[in-house]
Amino acid sequence: MRATLRLKLHTDERTANALRDTLEGFTACFNAATDYGWTHDERNSLRLHRATYTGLRETHPSLPSQRVCASRIKAVEALKSVDARKAKGKKVGCPISALCPVRYDTRSYGVRLQDECASLATTQGRVCLTFSLPVYYRRYLTWHTTSADLCFDPHKRRFYLHVVMEKDTPTVSPNGDVVGCDLGVRRIAVTSKPQFFSSSALHRKARRHQHLRSALQRKGTKSAKRHLRRLGRAWYRFTREQNHLIANAILDALPEGAALTVEDLTDIRERCQHRKGQRGLFHRWSFAQLQAFLAYKAQQHGIVFVRLDPRHTSRQCPKCGHTEKANRKRQGVFHCVGCGYEANADFVAACNLRQKGRSLLARLLSESPSCPTTSGSSEPGRR
Ligand SMILES: [Zn+2]
Structure with missing residues (x-):
């Protein structure tokens, strides 16, 4: 399993210059490589290397040669992801970066979490930097470091090192405990335990946010635009924090070896219909982020994480077992036409997810007695 740590680097004028210079050189190489790949329709990493390497080394002599190669590898990734978007029918153009994070591998950088120091290869030689390790990150002291990205936050005018940590995913023996979790508008999350995470306070906050946003948009001045950007960042931080809290609350209630089943969220926005008043929050709430948090945190908790087809839940x-649209008379209430069972609709969905999860797990267990926690995405500590 993997996790990304975001370390705030302490810099002085000399080191800041070295880092900025490296970032700018790396970005220029990245943009040159994507430009070549785009205009010559070249996606092969080796051929792109042969075509661009010598020229880039001449124009950026101080950038370490391994960073030039790393920028080309990143360029190929960017070009391929643009191709994938194009294949889906999206409008695309040549990928250009204003400031491309510098990728480091274990040979070109070093980090010692315990000693709170890192060293990076830059245009001005090897640079040693310090940082303060947040208490929360101490749990990663036994993990291995892999690659890292050097980033610059233009708003805070600070450099960050995003370090990817790795540890073998422990195999868990499922204890048969399965909990379903339904995500939705009325309640951000409901589990079959049951746990209810109401969204009414979030809706109030979302309405205030929306009100302020539209007022600023109407104003349209330079200062209003600056304010809007700040507001957007604050909202992003707020929703991310809430998602962290919800994910922690759900997982803390589960014992090791339990399984958590959630609905597969692909196309949730097209699939779901909701009232006009609820659209605001719904479109700005990142359920995908909540799921990503649940996935990587579940791995660390030794909990099996399962995504399921949500049909009929x-x-x-x-x-x-009676399935009919009429069972769901109103948004919040489930009333079975067959047997008269009545309950909270989100809770019913969570119970159905639990049931589906149980049958899936039973099938998997009959094939192999222990299963690794499903691979979830690592902590997206960046935008
Ligand atoms: Zn029934």
């Missing part, structure tokens, strides 16, 4: 009766 809101229409099926958990008591008698």
Whole structure:
């Protein structure tokens, strides 16, 4: 399993200059490589290397040669992801970066979490930097470091090192405990335990946020635009924090070896219909982020994380299995036409997810007695 640590680097004038110079050189190489790949329709890393390496070394003699290669590898990744978007019918152009994070591998950088110091290869030689390790990150002291990205936050005018840590994913023996978790508008999350995470306070906050946003948009002045950007960042931080809190609360309630089943969220926005008043929050709430948090935190907790096809989870009766649209008379209430069972609709969906999870797990366990926690994405500590 993996996790990304975001370390705030302490810099002085000399080291800041070295880092800025390296970032700018790396970005220039990245943009040159994507430009060549785009205009010559070249996606092969080796051929792109042969075509651009010598020229880039001449124009950026102080940038370490391994960083030139890293920028080309990143350029190939960017070009391929643009191709993937194009294949989906999206409008695309040549990828250009204003400030491309510098990728480091274990040979070109070193970090010692315990001693709170890192060393990076820059245009001005090897530079040693210090940082303060947040208490929360102490749990990663036994993990291995892999690659890292050097980033600059233009708003805070600070350099960050995003270090990717790795540890073998422990195999867990499922204890048969399965909990379903339904994500939605009325309640951000409901589990089959049951746990309810109401969204009414979030809706109030979202309305205030929306009100301020539209007022600033109407104003349209330079200062209003600056304020809007600040507001957007604050909202992003707020929703991310809430998602962290919800994910922690759900996982803290589960014992090791339990399984958590959630619905597969692909196309949730197209699939779900909701009332006009609820659209605001719904479109700005990142359920995908909440799921990503649940996935990587579940791994660390030794909990099996399962994504399931959500079909019929809101229409099926958990008591008698009767499935009909009429079971869901109103948004919040489930009333079975077959047996008369009545309950909170989100809770019913969570119970159905638990049921689906149980059958899936039973099938998997009959094939192999222990299963690794599913690979989730690592902590997205960046935008
Ligand atoms: Zn029923």
